[in-house]
Amino acid sequence: MPTLETTFAGIKCLNPFWLASAPPTNCGEQIMRAFDAGWGGAVWKTIGAPVTNVSSRYSSMDLNGQKMVGFNNIELISDRPTELNLREMAEVKRRYPKHQVIASLMVESKREAWHEMVKRAEDTGCDGLELNFGCPHGMSERGMGSAVGQVPEYCAQITEWVKEVARTPVIVKLTPNISDIRVPARAAKAAGADALSAINTINSITGIDLDTLEPRPKVDGKSSHGGYCGPAVKPIALNMVQQVMSDPNAALPLSGIGGIGTWQDAAEFILLGAGNVQVCTAAMHYGYRIVEDMADGLLNWMSKKGYETIDDFRGASLPRVDDWKNLNMNYHVVAHIHEDKCIGCQLCYTACWDGAHQCIHLDRVGDGPRTYETPDQVFAESLRKVSTTPIPKLDLDGPGLDGPYRTPLSRIPRVDEHHCVGCNLCSLVCPVPDCITMERQDKAPEPITWAERVAAGYVPDGVHGPNDFNPNL
């Protein structure tokens, strides 16, 4: 039987699902309910100097009816007294000794201030410390949060201060608001950090109210840049996790964060090297209960793949991310439309013409290939044909009498396989699963990469496009 139990940076974990430092971990009562719901650990909402929040402080981006695809906040660290947070933290650890509680800290950039806070936090019995070097709003203006995370020297300095007194593992949380996330990660590693977590939120403005012209979230007629998170940021987070984990000078046990809301998301972060994951937006959207499916789904997937533990697949996809120059240019796929599944929406056709390489045509019915007929011409011709319309009694020869609704051949697009560049766009826009598949048609049996070709002297490095002098064409 596979297990979700794992060890992260020396911390024994019931499962890899932690709540990230955020509103869902604001107080002991919340965290205990979360543990009851199945979360393995929680990173307490950042403790530090007293703050006052504004309202409103959250906003979101909805997409085609899907709510909160991207989420944004201008909330600061915990606005509760430090004493109260620490007292509750101790109480949670007393009641839930097997669950992990991580204290997230952010204090003034002074050695003594950090020493004192680390000691007070560890006195609660917490399992580890997370240094919040990422918060992009409010705190950064006071020289904390991402103001620290964006400067590798500060990152290293504070990590060193913390490590001077810390008895539990120290996790450095990285900000994505930087051009190369590996730089602060290397600094943290060099300074002795035990682990990393990535990513914090991304600077964002989610949108503007077109009636009042106020950006969101609205604070008395104004707004401010906030931290972006939620499903929309996952691809960015995955890339940053891969970058850090592929760099020997940066790689440490890493807690993956950024748009994780399902077991698939978690598996993807772990496949790129994360040792566990932290979740916030999904819990804010749907409540703590979502962890049940995350754990159940991940276990089921592990069983199917034959993985016993998280470590069995951790980082398994890392070797598969490489530089572009090392990709096989002789590998080639072409789009294939499965006529039996095609519903005739022709989204692939218009996408290929306007958005890709003009390799899909609507000329299955007619005198022959009409590969230079543009969508506008096709549309105009169609309108001419229907200038007067009969009323067919469609209900009399609908489904049942004539089999299922079949798509007329004239509406099923044709792929010009000779010209298809294999870009994939058509299969991405097709609404029907498996209707457009990409079929392998290698350009040559032997793989060849750009790097190999340059090395062999076929092209001057960086001068020509990838297909211009392909010796195999």
Add this chain to the structure above:
Amino acid sequence: MSESKSFAAQAPVSAEIAARFPDLHPPFDATAAVVEAHRCLYCFDAPCMQACPTHIDVPKFIKKIATGNLEGSAKTILDANILGASCSRACPVDVLCEGACVMHRYNKEPIEIGRLQRFAMEALHESGAPLPFTPGADTGKAVALIGGGPASLSCAAELRRRGIRAVIYDARSLPGGLNTYGIAEYKLTLRASLQEVDLLAQLGVEFQFNTVVDAELLAKLEAEYDAVFLGIGLGAIHKLGVTGEALAGVTDALNYIADYKSGALTSAPERVAVVGAGNTAIDAANAAVRLGAREVHMVYRRGPAQMSAFAFEYEHAKQEGVKFLWHVQPTKVIGDGKVEGLELAQYAPSSDGSLVPTGETFVLPVDEIVLAIGQATHSDFLGGDAAKVKLERGRIVIDRATGQTTNPKYFAGGDCTNGGREVVDAVADGKRAGVGIAAYLQSGEARINHSTFAATPWAITAEVLY
């Protein structure tokens, strides 16, 4: 036109009818409309657009609902179909746009195009905004339109947009024709129909009510106007031709529907028989049920497979509780002063499709008989032997692309040309004729160049043409 004179304000209001005929398909609320709009795939050269007789750019107007651009959505609809509101409710969408939706081939429910169209149109009507079109610069030309139904209204709108005066002559006291008087109230309310005509009046369409056009008046109109559009629909409903038909309690479906819609009829007797099995017969039978009849029979001489009503109308009638008597033919109306029964001869269907009398008859006890066995044509006033326009089996012959009749000055469209189809077909006819008349008046030639029209993409507004 002043507010106090708006047609909608003149609509007879009957609380009882409103309660008995609530919306068959309730409107979308804003959230549901946006969700449904997002379900639309935004097909290229969409089949729904091809299936719509007026060729509304359906994906375009639905996309605009999805983005909250309701003004743009309404304009997209009206661009192709000036009676977008009534069509959104009266259209048999199952066999037109929604019937063509590609979702059928994906084992999914089609996009609810009709309800989305209604959503966009009602948003426009509720906003109080005028039609998003302005009358064209006055050309000094004028056209008389006979009949105030959908074909004439649609034609008149096209004319006004091109600066041509459009005067509609109607025998009734309110405009809209079958839209106002002939469509079941739970599909299209009388008031909603008039509201829509109000917008056309704002565009400068003029109306002459309570005016029956006879041969004499027609001659006058022909002399006064630059062209004449015939949107006269069909005539009276056929008679059975059996004894007793004159008894009190025998009526016809069109009068029946018009009477309850205008509030003149608010109840039905215990037992009603509707003769016929077309869509109008179904509307009448459902109305009888909703007006309180305990037993409503539809009487049809052939079988369910041959009925002309749409399948979904048949299903609806069954749900309303209407009973069906197949293979029977009325032979006599029985009663003393008023209807008491309908004598029916039983037939047997034979393999070649013909009906064989079995010799048996029986009497269906009824208190009211509603006839819905097709309408006569209504073209007497067009002249007998020296006909102004060519007719074929009572229908006015037109060039389908331009609406022009054999008499260059006369154009026609709607039921009088096609024998009775949907509102949306009449709108499409009227639109084509409106563009055709404008071309005729502009060119000064008797015959319009058909090739221009045969190549006209009708979904694209006629501005493109000139």
